[in-house]
Amino acid sequence: METLILHEYADSGNCYKIRLTAALLGLTLDRRHYDVLKGETRTPAFLATVNANGRIPVLQIGTRFLPESNAACVWLADRSALIPHDRFDHADMLRWMFWEQYSHEPNVATVRFWRTLVGEAALNDAQRAQIAGKVQAGKAALALMDDHLRGRRWMVGQAVSLADITLYAYTHVADQGGFRLSDYPAIQAWLARITALPGYVPITA
Amino acid sequence: METLILHEYADSGNCYKIRLTAALLGLTLDRRHYDVLKGETRTPAFLATVNANGRIPVLQIGTRFLPESNAACVWLADRSALIPHDRFDHADMLRWMFWEQYSHEPNVATVRFWRTLVGEAALNDAQRAQIAGKVQAGKAALALMDDHLRGRRWMVGQAVSLADITLYAYTHVADQGGFRLSDYPAIQAWLARITALPGYVPITA
Incomplete structure (x- = not known):
C-alpha cells in the first residue's frame, strides 16, 4: 500500500x-x-x-x-466491515456523517474549540454572538443522538460503522465544551461500546 | 422499485x-x-x-x-455512472460533498435564504451578526471552486459525478444571495456543462 x-x-x-x-x-x-x-x-x-x-x-x-x-x-x-454493504444502510451511514458535519460538529466541536483551545476572551464579536445558539444546537444534536440510540447498539443497522466512529470523535469530549454527557444515558452506553472495540485508541494517543 | x-x-x-x-x-x-x-x-x-x-x-x-x-x-x-468506481475518486467525490455541506451551503445557501426567502428585516440579531462573515466565506468557497475548475471539466476525475450535481444546486443560484457569478469564469463554464447534460431539469421545474 x-x-x-x-x-x-x-x-x-x-x-x-x-x-x-x-x-x-x-x-x-x-x-x-x-x-x-x-x-x-x-x-x-x-x-x-x-x-x-x-x-x-x-x-x-x-x-x-x-x-x-x-x-x-x-x-x-473501503471494502471493510465499517461500511455497510446494504444499499439503504450505506446511504444511512452517510446520512449520519453528513449530519455530523452539518448539525453536530459546527456546534459541539466549535464550542469546545472556542472555550478550551482559543479561550472565550480571545473570541471576536461575531463568534461571541453565536455561542448561545451553538450551545442550544449542540444540545439538540446530542438529544437527537440519545433518542436515536435508545434501544439500539449502533447508529446504523446492527453493526458498528463509520457513522459511529465519526460521531464518537467530538461526542466523547463534549464535556470539554460545557455539554453534560451525563444528561444522555443512551449516548454514554454507546460511548462505552466504542471504547471496548478491538484496536481502540484514545484521542490522546 | x-x-x-x-x-x-x-x-x-x-x-x-x-x-x-x-x-x-x-x-x-x-x-x-x-x-x-x-x-x-x-x-x-x-x-x-x-x-x-x-x-x-x-x-x-x-x-x-x-x-x-x-x-x-x-x-x-447507487451503481450508476454518477459515482466513480475508482477508490480515490470515490472518496474525492465525497470530499467535495462534505465540503459542500460544511463550507459552501452554510454560507452561499444561507445568505440566499436569509436575503430572498426570509428577508433581512425579519432576521434576528444573531443572524444579522453573521451575514458579513458568511458573505466572506461564501466568496472564498466560490473562489476555491473556480480555482479548482480552471483547466478541469468536472470537480472529480474525468466525468460528471455527484460532486458536480450537489455543488451545482446552490452555486447556480448564488446571484440570488448577492454573490456575483460573473466573477468566476471557470464556474460559469462548468454550470453550462451541467445545464447541457441529458435529462437536466431546472430548479423551477
Whole structure:
C-alpha cells in the first residue's frame, strides 16, 4: 500500500476520527503536526500543496491529498466491515456523517474549540454572538443522538460503522465544551461500546 | 422499485439536487411540499414520522426515511455512472460533498435564504451578526471552486459525478444571495456543462 500521512492537529476530533478508523482497521499512519492556532495551515506552501482550503485534517495517500475528515475515513475503510454493504444502510451511514458535519460538529466541536483551545476572551464579536445558539444546537444534536440510540447498539443497522466512529470523535469530549454527557444515558452506553472495540485508541494517543 | 417520495421545499437547493440527480438517472419522484417558513417541518407528526431533525429534504424509500440531501443523492445514484468506481475518486467525490455541506451551503445557501426567502428585516440579531462573515466565506468557497475548475471539466476525475450535481444546486443560484457569478469564469463554464447534460431539469421545474 502507498504511504499514508495524516496532516493534522492532534486535539481536533476531525483528525482523531481518522486515527481511530485507521487503528480499528490495523493501518499505520505517519503524522505531521500543524498548529492551527499559529496559522500553520494557512501558509502559502500548505495552501499550494496540502489543501487550498487551509484546513486539516488531510490524508495524504502517496502523492495525492484527500481533505475532509469523513471522506478520509471512507477511503481508509473501503471494502471493510465499517461500511455497510446494504444499499439503504450505506446511504444511512452517510446520512449520519453528513449530519455530523452539518448539525453536530459546527456546534459541539466549535464550542469546545472556542472555550478550551482559543479561550472565550480571545473570541471576536461575531463568534461571541453565536455561542448561545451553538450551545442550544449542540444540545439538540446530542438529544437527537440519545433518542436515536435508545434501544439500539449502533447508529446504523446492527453493526458498528463509520457513522459511529465519526460521531464518537467530538461526542466523547463534549464535556470539554460545557455539554453534560451525563444528561444522555443512551449516548454514554454507546460511548462505552466504542471504547471496548478491538484496536481502540484514545484521542490522546 | 419501491415508491420514492421526496419530502421537500421546492426553492431549497438541497431539495433540488435530489430532483436533479433523479432526473439525470431517469427516476421518478413523488413530491410532498412543506412550507419551512410556516414551520411545517417542525410539527409533531413530521418529527415523529419523517425526520426527528425537523428538516427537509427527506427521501422516502417505501416505508423508510432518508434525511440529508447528499445521502439521498448517493442512494439514488447507487451503481450508476454518477459515482466513480475508482477508490480515490470515490472518496474525492465525497470530499467535495462534505465540503459542500460544511463550507459552501452554510454560507452561499444561507445568505440566499436569509436575503430572498426570509428577508433581512425579519432576521434576528444573531443572524444579522453573521451575514458579513458568511458573505466572506461564501466568496472564498466560490473562489476555491473556480480555482479548482480552471483547466478541469468536472470537480472529480474525468466525468460528471455527484460532486458536480450537489455543488451545482446552490452555486447556480448564488446571484440570488448577492454573490456575483460573473466573477468566476471557470464556474460559469462548468454550470453550462451541467445545464447541457441529458435529462437536466431546472430548479423551477
